[in-house]
Amino acid sequence: MPEGKPHLKISRSNGVHVVHFADRKILEELSINEIGEELNNLVDSQPGIKLLLNFSSVDHLSSAALGMLITLNKRVTQANGALKLSNINAQIYEVFKITRLNKVFDIHPTAEEALAGF
Amino acid sequence: MNGTDAGQSEPLTEIVVPSKIEATKEPEQQILAQVARCGYSPDAAFAIKLALQEAVTNAIKHGNRNDPSKHLTLRFAVSPEKTVIAVADEGDGFHVEKIPDPTTDENLECPTGRGIMLMRAYMNRVSYNDKGTEVTLVKLNE
Numbered sequence: 001m002p003e004g005k006p007h008l009k010i011s012r013s014n015g016v017h018v019v020h021f022a023d024r025k026i027l028e029e030l031s032i033n034e035i036g037e038e039l040n041n042l043v044d045s046q047p048g049i050k051l052l053l054n055f056s057s058v059d060h061l062s063s064a065a066l067g068m069l070i071t072l073n074k075r076v077t078q079a080n081g082a083l084k085l086s087n088i089n090a091q092i093y094e095v096f097k098i099t100r101l102n103k104v105f106d107i108h109p110t111a112e113e114a115l116a117g118f
Numbered sequence: 119m120n121g122t123d124a125g126q127s128e129p130l131t132e133i134v135v136p137s138k139i140e141a142t143k144e145p146e147q148q149i150l151a152q153v154a155r156c157g158y159s160p161d162a163a164f165a166i167k168l169a170l171q172e173a174v175t176n177a178i179k180h181g182n183r184n185d186p187s188k189h190l191t192l193r194f195a196v197s198p199e200k201t202v203i204a205v206a207d208e209g210d211g212f213h214v215e216k217i218p219d220p221t222t223d224e225n226l227e228c229p230t231g232r233g234i235m236l237m238r239a240y241m242n243r244v245s246y247n248d249k250g251t252e253v254t255l256v257k258l259n260e
Contacts, residue, residue, distance in 0.1 A: 028139055028175075029139070029175065029179070030139075060164070060167065060168065060171075062168070062172065062175065063172055063175075063230075063232035063233040063235075063236050064175065066229075066232055067229035067230050067232070068229070070227055070229045073227075074227065091161065091164050095168075098236065098239045099220060099221060099232050099235065099236070100221045100226060101226070103226070104226060104227060
């Protein structure tokens with residue numbers, strides 16, 4: 001676990017790990033690496049994990065953050081788990097569309113809809 | 119100072135900083151404050167911030183290869199009509215046409231290679247000098 005202020009708030013809802021981001025901007029490599037490490041550790045400790053990333057508090061996302069999410073998605077799949085994303089604002093969703101990553105990730109408008117899909 | 123960038127008549131402000139993300143924060147804030155003062159939309163301001171971050175990250179990581187003893191040169195001009203930002207590194211340069219398209223099916227799940235694409239998607243113009251050591255971003259205030 002990296003030292004300093006945690007980047008993630010993780011709760012449980014009906015067997016799903018729900019992750020909220022503490023940072024509004026997920027842009028810089030150092031914080032992205034720390035977030036990736038926290039999430040990878042969570043996935044490794046929970047085989048078959050059901051993981052929901054709630055982006056309601058996030059308003060900036062860089063290409064490096066997209067890379068971290070792709071790596072996480074592969075890791076979750078390898079662990080026979082499921083990853084869903086929710087509450088992505090319009091500007092960030094545009095980033096997913098431009099990069100065609102909306103085809104890679106299971107994205108839902110709200111956390112409730114995402115949770116219902118696990 | 120340099121007024122020779124394509125279509126750029128305003129003089130550019132030049133700032134040289136160490137090749138570290140934290141050193142780019144002050145010029146970034148300076149640029150974004152000018153963007154706000156010039157009345158750009160929130161979407162345009164988002165686009166400029168995102169593209170600038172991608173350009174700076176590429177220059178530090180791929181250009182200067184994470185060597186903090188190297189420098190970045192930022193040159194910029196913000197007017198009510200357009201924002202021009204150039205980011206130069208001290209690296210060996212690259213050929214942008216050789217960067218693979220990250221949206222093809224075979225590259226879709228590759229975790230890298232989307233920075234240039236995002237810059238192109240969000241800016242009106244993205245160009246490189248011949249050596250590939252300086253990227254120039256142009257955003258019109260439409």
